[in-house]
Amino acid sequence: MFDNYAWLAWVGAALALGAIEAATVDFVFLMLAGGALGGSAAAAVGAPFPLQAVVAVVVAGGLLGLVRPWAKRRFTVRPDGARMGTAGYIGRSGFVLETISGTSGRVKIGGETWSARTANGEETHPGDEVRVLAIEGATAVVTRVIPPI
Template structure:
């Protein structure tokens, strides 16, 4: 049975390895799936099973040695200056929705409402613009945004 449809068995192995790669995202199983596709092509061309295995191993080895390092550097690197998670909120502008004191309050940052506390001694009233200076757990620590006074204007 597998003599005529060996390519289909290799294709099934490639699909299974692709599914595992989707769960792990480490580019190892994708390279092994590429090797299985190589074995599938060899089977479709009528190669005997031992040669199919050799083709699958060689293709997998080349992909693991060449394509995987390139893929990891290409897709794993973040451009400089790009922050993720709570660090991306630091320095952003926020608007007070509930009075913010050194003990609590609420602000809206980037469309999300956060619990907040002030690093300044005076409270910030609803509608005030503030700046996020750090994140403590799930609380944004904010400070007043400096405004230009009449004496600072040109």
């Protein structure tokens, strides 16, 4: 039944795998779709089904081993070394809401209120500008920014 149209079945499999890739965006199903296209090419030149399957597996394996690592590095690079999560707060500036000492206080960083403490135990007062040195749990470790004269 599919003897003359086996290539079409492989293309259908590639399209289905491509649709799954659109949902996962991890480059695995895209590489498997590439393997299915390899099987489709083998079917188009008249190869028997076992050879089509071998071609599909070899192409998919090659893509997974060689192309996927490159694609992951290429498309997951953050511009200018941007960091995510709490690491993204390190180096940012904020403003003191409640006096910050070596043990407690409140600071506003990027529109969010954080509990804070100073790194060296000095006190900072409301309105002072501070810079985040580290995030320890839910506490920002900060230091006062001395305004230029």
